[in-house]
Amino acid sequence: MNLDELLALAAQDAPTPLEHARARRAVRRVAEDHGRRLREGPEIISDVDLPDPVGGDGGEATRIGRAAQLRKRGSIIWDAGTGRLDWSDETSRIFGLAPVEAQKSMIRLVSLIHAADRTAVCRRLRSAWRHRSAVEFTCRITMRDGSAAYVEVLVEILTDRHRRPTGIIATGHDVTTACKRRQDDERRALRDGSVQKDLAEVDAETGLLSRRAFADEVGRALRTGTGTLLVVSAPPYIRRSSDVDSGHDDRLGAAAAKVLRDVVDSDPCGLLGRYEFGVLMPYTTLESATAKAEMVVGQLRSTRFLAGCPRLDAFGGLVHYDYRLPSESIELLLDAETAWRRAKHEDRPLHVLRQPPSAEDRREICRAGIRSAVEQNRFALYAQPLRDLELNRTTRHEILLRVLDDVGRPIPPTTFLHLAEHVDEILAVDKWVINHALRLIGEGAQTSHYQINVSGRSLADPLLLEHLRAAVERFRVNPEHLTVEITETAAIGNLTVARRFADGVRELGCQLALDDFGTGNTPLGFLTKLPVDLVKIDGSFIQGLPDSEPLQAVVQGLVQICRKLGILTAAEYVQDDATLDLLRAYGVDFAQGFHVGEPEQLVADRPRTRSIELELYPAARYRERRAI
Amino acid sequence: MMPAQAFPPDDENERRRAELQDSLARFLEENYSKILSFLLRQCFDPHLAQDALHEALIVTMDKWEAVSACDKPLYWVRRTAWHKLLSLHERQNGRSLVPLEPDEVAEPTSAYEAEMVLRYTLSQLPFRQRAVLALMVEGDTDEQIAMQLGLAVTTVCTYKSEVRRKYRELFRSGADEGTPA
Structure with a gap:
């Protein structure tokens, strides 16, 4: 059916009796209203055009001009015959000019249009004139006082009786407010799409809160009242070193978490480490919490054949907290962890701390633990390849620290390092890393470029730089093939001291890098204030990059900034080819991640640079957990 | 007096x-x-x-x-x-x-269905073109439309062809009907 047929069909629609009745009622209401208004005031003031639309005196221009005036639109008329241009008072008002503006010319009009829109407007006018068709557009104008405004314009071609074009009339009005509102609506819509929906950090495998999110929960509870914190360790009775690689660990963790959740019900639960779970029980007395904790540990112990594991070996540490005894969430977590170790040591299911130990004691316990780890060399060094995206081959390795757990298996060091920083023992760890890493590098062929991690907190120690210099000399490491990565940049307290360290590192011939750039507490100011050679864009910006426009915008912008400043960029957590392609397109220099290459233990001979691993082993999750 | x-x-x-x-x-x-x-x-x-x-x-x-x-x-x-x-x-x-939801538009057979198709078409148009189309239903000529809406006659012509184009675009998939004049 074409439009004309449709219109004919629609026009057949006669009003129903109901509609007639409705019309009569409406007319009666109009009459009443009319009477009332007549009584109230003598004149019904209204903005209507009295003359007959059909009869109409004057030409089209007058008619349109009058209609425009009634609707408070400005009008501009150009007569093709005389070339004269004229505009109404309303137009003058829109332009912010005096109503009796002597000079009304085309040149003057063009000069009033915003410079950026001028060509486009002229082009549209010419095309309208050529095609004898109306055009509508919104453009900016410059007012007399220099401010700009948006106007919506309708340009029409005037014709005489014989349909010959005689001129142009433009009618328009100020739409700045509406335009700005629309722009803001669009911006808001974009923003709503580009902001993360929620910040809840939940472990993908277990559905429990991440360590950081759980620590936040504990912190909040600590400030608001009393309660108890339970930390349960539930490792399998027999552990095999192959568990990690086979993904058995993750399955078991998820299964144990489910058992845990079933018992504790609604209290917040967190995944604190491998086989380690936290349960926060706010507003509970120690007695009821003890009963619940015993139930949790009992349930975990009595569970059989969970995810292929015959038996779990569960211990619980319970600590009571009180907002009147000041302590931090990290300290409370540490207390509870110490408590379950104590329970294990004493071979009891649960150890209850009625009161957190004093700050001194806690610090001492913690320090002793870290020192003993350093002294007993309970660490291992791994090297993970970084691929140069331009050459498309591995040219660098990052040296990673792994802490060995009580049965000698490597675990990611996040929690350990966090604690070490908290009690100011990180320097010892950093020195250990420098010593051992540089020794291993020096013993190898030094064909790659190595990056070692140093905590931002250690920078304050003047001894660290000395230590580094000595190690570089002693182990004959080529300083040009060494980059010092500053992790935990948030801990850089004193910029002057950090700058001194950075300058020292560069004097040695080494390079400087910022780790995890973009999250935590790394101000952009560091880029100009510290002589940084490389920035590692935080993995949270890289994961899911191909599917997220907001992340792409952030990465692209960061890379642009760095390039202009002469800083190299590296991307962590690269997990697929699509991400690699994007990063290459953005001009990122290096890529790192399980897709590029897994960490391998650094041994006396140089790390074997293996071919690209296209298969993702479940072990990849270790690296991810480091981010938690 | x-x-x-x-x-x-x-x-x-x-x-x-x-x-x-x-x-x-x-x-x-x-x-x-x-x-x-x-x-x-x-x-x-x-x-x-x-x-x-x-x-x-x-x-x-x-x-x-x-x-x-x-x-x-x-x-x-x-x-x-x-x-x-x-x-x-x-x-x-x-x-x-x-805006109206695009309905299942089959061939309209009654005045009511035609009205629904018309309303949907109207909802897709800018306001002045909408008024032009609404007056086309009333069967007014270009001049009459121009006078009522305070537009130039050429504008009405432009808008009419715009409206036809838009209508064709909306119901092109409507299959067998011939193209409107």
Whole structure:
């Protein structure tokens, strides 16, 4: 059916009796209203055009001009015959000019249009004139006082009786407010799409809160009242070193978490480490919490054949907290962890701390633990390849620290390092890393470029730089093939001291890098204030990059900034080819991640640079957990 | 002036007023629904359309003497109502009205179905083109449309071809019908 047929069909629609009745009622209401208004005031003031639309005196221009005036639109008329241009008072008002503006010319009009829109407007006018068709557009104008405004314009071609074009009339009005509102609506819509929906950090495998999110929960509870914190360790009775690689660990963790959740019900639960779970029980007395904790540990112990594991070996540490005894969430977590170790040591299911130990004691316990780890060399060094995206081959390795757990298996060091920083023992760890890493590098062929991690907190120690210099000399490491990565940049307290360290590192011939750039507490100011050679864009910006426009915008912008400043960029957590392609397109220099290459233990001979691993082993999750 | 002489003109006035009232009643009887449906094709908000018509009719009543002298009083009322609608809409901060959902558009067979297809087409058009299409339903010529809407005749021509193009675009997949003229 074409439009004309449709219109004919629609026009057949006669009003129903109901509609007639409705019309009569409406007319009666109009009459009443009319009477009332007549009584109230003598004149019904209204903005209507009295003359007959059909009869109409004057030409089209007058008619349109009058209609425009009634609707408070400005009008501009150009007569093709005389070339004269004229505009109404309303137009003058829109332009912010005096109503009796002597000079009304085309040149003057063009000069009033915003410079950026001028060509486009002229082009549209010419095309309208050529095609004898109306055009509508919104453009900016410059007012007399220099401010700009948006106007919506309708340009029409005037014709005489014989349909010959005689001129142009433009009618328009100020739409700045509406335009700005629309722009803001669009911006808001974009923003709503580009902001993360929620910040809840939940472990993908277990559905429990991440360590950081759980620590936040504990912190909040600590400030608001009393309660108890339970930390349960539930490792399998027999552990095999192959568990990690086979993904058995993750399955078991998820299964144990489910058992845990079933018992504790609604209290917040967190995944604190491998086989380690936290349960926060706010507003509970120690007695009821003890009963619940015993139930949790009992349930975990009595569970059989969970995810292929015959038996779990569960211990619980319970600590009571009180907002009147000041302590931090990290300290409370540490207390509870110490408590379950104590329970294990004493071979009891649960150890209850009625009161957190004093700050001194806690610090001492913690320090002793870290020192003993350093002294007993309970660490291992791994090297993970970084691929140069331009050459498309591995040219660098990052040296990673792994802490060995009580049965000698490597675990990611996040929690350990966090604690070490908290009690100011990180320097010892950093020195250990420098010593051992540089020794291993020096013993190898030094064909790659190595990056070692140093905590931002250690920078304050003047001894660290000395230590580094000595190690570089002693182990004959080529300083040009060494980059010092500053992790935990948030801990850089004193910029002057950090700058001194950075300058020292560069004097040695080494390079400087910022780790995890973009999250935590790394101000952009560091880029100009510290002589940084490389920035590692935080993995949270890289994961899911191909599917997220907001992340792409952030990465692209960061890379642009760095390039202009002469800083190299590296991307962590690269997990697929699509991400690699994007990063290459953005001009990122290096890529790192399980897709590029897994960490391998650094041994006396140089790390074997293996071919690209296209298969993702479940072990990849270790690296991810480091981010938690 | 003698009071007695005032009677005949008064009488005349009375008669004239009655006549006007009569013609107004007849006019409204005939055209109320027509104008309302014209407005409804503009804004899809019955309340807004009724308000605009209400306002326009109050003015019409007040000025009926002049309006009825027009060649086509309907055009005058329709133009006034349209302007009222536009200014009411502007006062609503130009909040755009909810567009209609595209219905299952098969070949319309009744006036009602045709109206639905028409409404959907209208909802896809900018407001001046919408008014042009609504007047095309009434069967007005280009000049008549131009006069009622305060547009140039060439503009009406442009808009009409725009409307046809848009209609074809919307219902191109409607299969077997021939292309509109």
